[in-house]
Amino acid sequence: MVRYALLGYGKVAHLHAQALKSVKDAQLVAVWGRNMEKARQFAQKWKIKAYTDLDQMVKEAKVDAVVVTTVHPLHMEHTLQALDAGLHVMVEKPMALTVRQCDLMIEKAEEKHKKLGVISQRRWYPACQRIRKAIDSGNLGTPVIGQVTMLGWRDKAYYDSDPWRGSWELEGGGVLINQAPHQLDLLHWYLGEIAEVYAQWDNFNHPYIEVEDSAVATVRFKSGAIASILVSNSQKPGIYAKVHVHGSNAFSAGVQTDGGAMFVAGQSTITDPAVNDLWTIEGEQGNLERWKEEDAKLFREVDATTYFFTLQLEDFTQAILEDRDPASSGYDGRETVKLIEGIYQSGRTGKPVRY
Secondary structure, X not given: OEEEEEEOOOHHHHHHHHHHOOOOOEEEEEEEOOOHHHHHHHHHHHOOXXXXXXXXXXXXXXXXXXXXXXXXXXXXXXXXXXXXXXXXXXXXXXXXXXXXHHHHHHHHXXXXXXXXXXXXXXXXXXXXXXXXXXXXXXXXXXXXXXXXXXXXXXXXXXXXXXXXXXXXXXXXXXXXXXXXXXHHHHHHHHHOOEEEEEEEEEOOOOOOOOOOXXXXXXXXXXXXXXXXXXXXXXXXXXXXXXXXXXXXXXXXXXXXXXXXOOXXXXXXXXXXXXXXXXXXXXXXXXXXXXXHHHHHHHHHHOOHHHHHHHHHHHHHHHHHHHOOOOOOEHHHHHHHHHHHHHHHHHHXXXXXXXX
């Protein structure tokens, strides 16, 4: 049994608490935060113990692992603290704000011989896994072109809902650092390590925040593949998010990871199931409608806001028990941050960023 604690008690922490209730060989036992009153309120809801002292929590609650759910700029600090306390760490996306921060987290995890994972629950969507399997089997040939299109929406009420939202200091960025990491994670999961980024970004219709609401980028991967990225929080009510992959054999596969109004943790539900919206692999085109029916059926049968967290946390729990790497490791989280950091840097300088 792996005994978990949550670092942080915000909106997404409630989703992880709910998800952990269903994880095999796992038990949620504690929550840590800097405000004891808020921690106690969270603990009371989930029938766990509240702490403001990390070392005390580890000792008294016999914690083995934590999920870091605090605000983005604190991910590195809290991950390092947890690793130093002898804990395995699953950190919410984005892993950190810079590649250097990610490197420090990875180095500490390796020094302490602890597991480090990054939340990327969309990898467990059946529609996303089909693409990964098509790549692994060779049915797509070699992935040579990728596309990410995320047309979402965030209104003023969203940015007013937490004091940290919409600022460089407290959030670390806008659509790139908060909403887009899931799709960017899928992109490099499919196409590999990033070699070069050229990008532009701006804030077009959110004058009450400091950070970007839209970005475009062109990416070259070390495999030789190329990709285009368009992400935005400026389309009411949030149209869709898609990741498409095109292979060297001229076949294509795609997933619509999000449709309809965009999901906001603690404020809304997931409106549409993730589905494969593109599939031209020879002999498999006829599977598309059947897969959509299967995915819609699963969506009706589970709570999609927590079910895929549960699947990822199950993998992380078994990685701890089996002493293996988690399916989404610190290196995976680092690659997403590398892409985001490159987009920000390129947009500021007007020049490509090469790795």
